[in-house]
Amino acid sequence: MNFFQKIKAGALQYVLVISVVIAIIIFAFISLVYLQQRMNIKYQFTKDAINNVQMGFDIFKQKKITYNTETPINFSDNTETVTTLIKKHWGIFDLAIVNSKVKNEFFQKVGLLGFQSSKRDAxxxxxxxxxxxxxxxxxxxxxxxxxxxxxxxxxxxxxxxxxxxxxxxxxxxxxxxxxxxxxxxxxxxxxxxxxxxxxxxxxxxxxxxxxxxxxxxxxxxxxxxxxxxxxxxxxxxxxxxxxxxxxxxxxxxxxxxxxxxxxxxxxxxxxxxxxxxxxxxxxxxxxxxxxxxxxxxxxxxxxxxxxxxxxxxxxxxxxxxxxxxxxxxxxxxxxxxxxxxxxxxxxxxxxxxxxxxxxxxxxxxxxxxxxxxxxxxxxxxxxxxxxxxxxxxxxxxxxxxxxxxxxxxxxxxxxxxxxxxxxxxx
Structure with missing residues (x-):
């Protein structure tokens, strides 16, 4: 048997194409996994920022905040998380602004504040x-x-x-x-x-x-x-x-x-x-x-x-x-x-x-x-x-x-x- 017979060029091209396709699939899979991880991290950071903003508005219910001053609040030990509260007047209402940044993710909400009661007299x-x-x-x-x-x-x-x-x-x-x-x-x-x-x-x-x-x-x-x-x-x-x-x-x-x-x-x-x-x-x-x-x-x-x-x-x-x-x-x-x-x-x-x-x-x-x-x-x-x-x-x-x-x-x-x-x- 002749082990040194020539392989047709078409077969080599076929193998090469399959190798490239496999490489692309592997690269795409790795990229997808990486992107998914990045998205999960981004989603978690965004979720943390949104939660921080909500907790910030809860602070306005619990304590007095100085007007026209940025008040920093820490809701975690993460040094890359920054949340600030700002209270302003807007006519007869108070205006509350809460900003939260977790790494590169930023979320902000602005709301008018009023007095809320579970039971109001007539x-x-x-x-x-x-x-x-x-x-x-x-x-x-x-x-x-x-x-x-x-x-x-x-x-x-x-x-x-x-x-x-x-x-x-x-x-x-x-x-x-x-x-x-x-x-x-x-x-x-x-x-x-x-x-x-x-x-x-x-x-x-x-x-x-x-x-x-x-x-x-x-x-x-x-x-x-x-x-x-x-x-x-x-x-x-x-x-x-x-x-x-x-x-x-x-x-x-x-x-x-x-x-x-x-x-x-x-x-x-x-x-x-x-x-x-x-x-x-x-x-x-x-x-x-x-x-x-x-x-x-x-x-x-x-x-x-x-x-x-x-x-x-x-x-x-x-x-x-x-x-x-x-x-x-x-x-x-x-x-x-x-x-x-x-x-x-x-x-x-x-x-x-x-x-x-x-x-x-x-x-x-x-x-x-x-x-x-x-x-x-x-x-x-x-x-x-x-x-x-x-x-x-x-x-x-x-x-x-x-x-x-x-x-x-x-x-x-x-x-x-x-x-x-x-x-x-x-």
Whole structure:
């Protein structure tokens, strides 16, 4: 047998091709295993970063964090893990930013913070030595803090109270002052001195579409003249200020922004999500929807002249009510009237008309006229009813307050220290 016979070139090529294919398969398999390992490591780092961010937001619930300062937190002994917490003010809310970096993986979340409670009362009525009088289709569902004189049924213009019970919940004793909004001093200072370092000016124009992240500098537009917001889209870290008045038309898209002016008028059929600050007038016309978490805040200036408290005072039109909310409007968030002026009067500072729905909280340091419905909590110094040419103090006529209808996830006014995320901002 001849062991040295020639092998055909085609067979050698065939062997060579098979060898190359096998090499490619082996290389691909090794690469796949390596890539899979890298992906697993990357996934673990990303997962760790996400978990660190979530634990960071839990820290905001448990302890106080200094404003405008990067606070480092260590959740592990890994020196290549860096997590920082930042807390800022954003209007009446707190803004929380948590960053986490694990090796080369980075994760960040931004959220608005509010107070969250597993059990909310329906009503806190300040004790002014007057009983609460319920008339008509009024209904209070949930626990209520009331004056020592308690609650009773009454009669207005020949109409009595129709309920089977006075309070559909537990009655507790209130005090001679309302619960304090913990950040109200900052809110008042912010309204007067809203400018801060790092703000950037921009120009308003018809058709403008603008988004600004809360991790970037705040954009601000200021004018001494009245401002009309229409055919415009503003979202995020943006403040609009007028020294005169601001009108918001239904063609304006506003989300998470802050609006500031002595007088603010929200025209009928407007939909949005924003905070509105004023010191003279906030008017919400019919059929408006302000999505959660919105806020209407009127801070009465101590220099403003007080209204006469004469019993013969002539009734004023709705435009004279500091905060007036017209029929069929829905507000998800806060409605706040705050004043340090102790002089009482016989006019409503907040007027909520029939068929209005508030999902959240109403806080009034003077007189509240409630004809609509509040799913949440009402804090007020007094109720007031204007009917048939007469004024009834501490009477509630056809108003509904139901704390059972507010979602457990709702995060509202900073009255206690238990912070929770009201809305994710990115």
């Amino acid at each position: 009503l806190f009525l300040q004790d002014n030595n007057n009983a609460l009088v319920l008339v008509g289709k009024t209904k209070i569902i949930g626990d209520a803090s009331l004056p020592k004189r308690g609650v009773k049924s009454g009669n207005i213009a020949g109409e009595s109270y129709y309920g089977n019970e006075l309070i559909y919940g537990t009655i507790k004793a209130s005090t001679s002052s309302l619960p304090k909004i913990k950040n109200i001093k900052y809110v008042k200072d912010f309204y007067k001195n809203y400018q801060s370092s790092g703000m950037e000016s921009f120009e308003l124009e018809i058709g403008l579409k603008l988004y600004q992240s809360f991790t970037e500098n705040t954009l601000i537009y200021e004018s001494i003249n009245s401002i009309v917001l229409e055919d415009i889209s503003l979202r995020g870290n943006i403040i609009i200020v007028s020294k005169t008045a601001i009108t918001i038309k239904p063609s304006a898209i506003l989300e998470d922004v802050i609006i500031m002016a002595p007088r603010i008028n929200i025209e009928k059929n407007t939909t949005g999500n924003f905070q509105a600050f004023a010191n003279k007038l906030i008017k919400v016309e019919a059929n408006c929807t302000l999505n959660y978490p919105s806020a209407l805040i009127l801070l009465e200036d101590e220099n403003q002249s007080s209204t006469s408290n004469s019993n013969n005072q002539q009734l004023k039109p709705i435009d004279d009510v500091p905060i007036a909310i017209a029929e069929n409007s829905e507000i998800k968030g806060f409605v706040i009237y705050h004043s340090e002026i102790k002089t009482l009067n016989y006019k409503a500072q907040i007027q909520i008309e029939a068929s209005v729905l508030i999902k959240g909280e109403v806080y009034c340091s003077k007189n509240l006229e409630l004809q609509g419905t509040v799913f949440g909590t009402v804090y007020t110094n007094n109720f007031l009813v204007k009917k048939s040419g007469r004024i009834y103090i501490n009477s509630l006529y056809n108003g509904v307050i139901n704390s059972k209808e507010i979602p457990i996830q709702y995060a509202g006014l900073l009255i206690n220290d238990s912070n929770s995320v009201a809305k994710w901002m990115n």
